[in-house]
Every structure is written in C-alpha cells, then in structure tokens.
Amino acid sequence: MPRPAKRTSNSMPKIALIDAGPLVAFLRESERHHAWAVEQFKRFPIFSTCEAVLAEACARLSYYRQNQRRVVDLLVQGALVTDFDLKCSPDRVSRLMKK
Numbered sequence: 001m002p003r004p005a006k007r008t009s010n011s012m013p014k015i016a017l018i019d020a021g022p023l024v025a026f027l028r029e030s031e032r033h034h035a036w037a038v039e040q041f042k043r044f045p046i047f048s049t050c051e052a053v054l055a056e057a058c059a060r061l062s063y064y065r066q067n068q069r070r071v072v073d074l075l076v077q078g079a080l081v082t083d084f085d086l087k088c089s090p091d092r093v094s095r096l097m098k099k
Helices: 020-027 034-043 051-063 069-077 090-098
Strands: 015-017 046-048
Touching (some): 020 069, 051 069
16 A cells, blocks of 8 residues: 655655656756656655656666666665555546646
8 A cells, every 4th residue: 555645844755757858858867857857856855666667767768778777776765665556545636637
C-alpha cells in the first residue's frame, strides 16, 4: 500500500508521483523542460513511481544514447521509490487524469 504524502510545515507534500517524461527531462540537459524538472527535484525530495515508468525512462534514455543507469542511481540515492500501486488508489488516479 502506498504511503500517504508526507507534508512539511507549509502543507506541501514531501513526496509526489512522477512519470517518465519529467524523469527523462531531469536527466537530459537538452530536454525542453529540463530546468522545470530540476526545480521539481529540488522541491520534492522523494518521488513515487512504478516499474513501468522506470522501464519507459530507461528506454527513452537508450533512444537518446544516454546512460540508463542514471535512472537506477536515483532509486539508490532515494530520490525515487517504487511503492506506487494503482490498485490501492484508482479513484485518486482517475481524478488526477481528469485534470
């Protein structure tokens, strides 16, 4: 079961979901949204994701001939956690998808 978002004193969550797009943008300086992605990694110390996102990010990095190990390095460093399970919160995900 996924952990609830941890909150700081100003009610900002300390953990957020991340998809492959922002992850690749963070790891590739030439990406159009790289600066924005870097800011998000400063803002949130931990991102929750799933193995499918990691696989997609690795595939995209491979396509650009970039080092895929950087994705796993983020896991080792604790910046990414793979505790997201759609079965535990489908209603919440559905609401997010409608935004």
